[in-house]
Amino acid sequence: MNIRFIYVDAPFWRAEIGRIALHIGNVDFNDDRISREEFLRAKETGKLDDGTIIPFRQIPCLNVDGQSINQTGGISRFCGKLSGHYPKDNAVDAALIDQVIDMATDITVLLSPSGAEKDEQKKKAMREELAQGQLARKISFLEELLENGEGDWFVGKKISIADIAIWRLMGWLTSGMIDYMPETLLADFPNVRRVCSNVEKHPKVIEWIVMTYPKTYTLGSFD
Ligand SMILES: N[C@@H](CCC(=O)N[C@@H](CS)C(=O)NCC(=O)O)C(=O)O
CATH class of the missing domain: 1.20.1050.10 (Glutathione S-transferase Yfyf (Class Pi); Chain A, domain 2)
Incomplete structure (x- = not known):
């Protein structure tokens, strides 16, 4: 699975939940820290400069095997399930x-x-x-x-x-x-x-x- 975590270069909680869960769980991911300028452009266009879709034009955004996912809650749960920090069956x-x-x-x-x-x-x-x-x-x-x-x-x-x-x-x-x-x-x-x-x-x-x-x-x- 190819995981790309998209956010700016800041340790804000919305991003850190997912990034840290993946890190603790030794799950490989690409920690993609975009510039503020690229973020502002994505807010306008709904896409990163490389064409990656940013749903709802807000971050964090997770891209999994080419599929973009938005919203902190959903992203965090996904990362938590992969890393063992969110229950799959409770x-x-x-x-x-x-x-x-x-x-x-x-x-x-x-x-x-x-x-x-x-x-x-x-x-x-x-x-x-x-x-x-x-x-x-x-x-x-x-x-x-x-x-x-x-x-x-x-x-x-x-x-x-x-x-x-x-x-x-x-x-x-x-x-x-x-x-x-x-x-x-x-x-x-x-x-x-x-x-x-x-x-x-x-x-x-x-x-x-x-x-x-x-x-x-x-x-x-x-x-
Ligand atoms: N409901 C979103 C809110 C995310 C959010 O507000 N992100 C900020 C950056 S920390 C943002 O992208 N703001 C731009 C905008 O909402 O237009 C979530 O839970 O992830």
């Missing part, structure tokens, strides 16, 4: 993983209005309110899920695509790269921090970080 566990990934989307969408705000003072006020309000509320629901769960991972007793999604999403939110978003966002959520820390301690995740993340990336921020 519908309940699969749905439990899905609900976490959909929550990652809900959280991401919360950032959109402030991301589009041009007035810096208004943006600051929106982000501060978000961090203490809606965002903290949603993260507290993930915390609740873990308090009622089995411990080290969101679902079952081993790492799944749900854990990878939340680790990367939380890494982005607390990276200091989002204007006016406090790096202390997870201070009150020890269970979410623990899962993130568990993902970041996985030897294959460390290998991936060393291979693909900026040299300035520091391990251990969730401990």
Whole structure:
């Protein structure tokens, strides 16, 4: 099977779920990082410069043996099934993983209005309110899920695509790269921090970080 994972050169959760699942599972794939310019062109034309179709004109996009597939959820599940990080025959566990990934989307969408705000003072006020309000509320629901769960991972007793999604999403939110978003966002959520820390301690995740993340990336921020 020829797998090409198409995204820009950024470790955003939408792409990292699939890329990291494939990497951990030792599944061969082509990690195709297109330039921002090519992405903008694909948004206009629905195709990469080499003619590869980008359905819905958004990324990530997976191309499997010439067939293009879009949408983070579907791509992540496909990569998870191939790599052994998403169940093929346990519908309940699969749905439990899905609900976490959909929550990652809900959280991401919360950032959109402030991301589009041009007035810096208004943006600051929106982000501060978000961090203490809606965002903290949603993260507290993930915390609740873990308090009622089995411990080290969101679902079952081993790492799944749900854990990878939340680790990367939380890494982005607390990276200091989002204007006016406090790096202390997870201070009150020890269970979410623990899962993130568990993902970041996985030897294959460390290998991936060393291979693909900026040299300035520091391990251990969730401990
Ligand atoms: N529903 C899509 C959303 C993906 C998405 O918003 N991707 C961004 C880049 S991170 C994008 O392609 N934006 C361009 C657009 O939507 O026009 C998914 O779940 O994958």
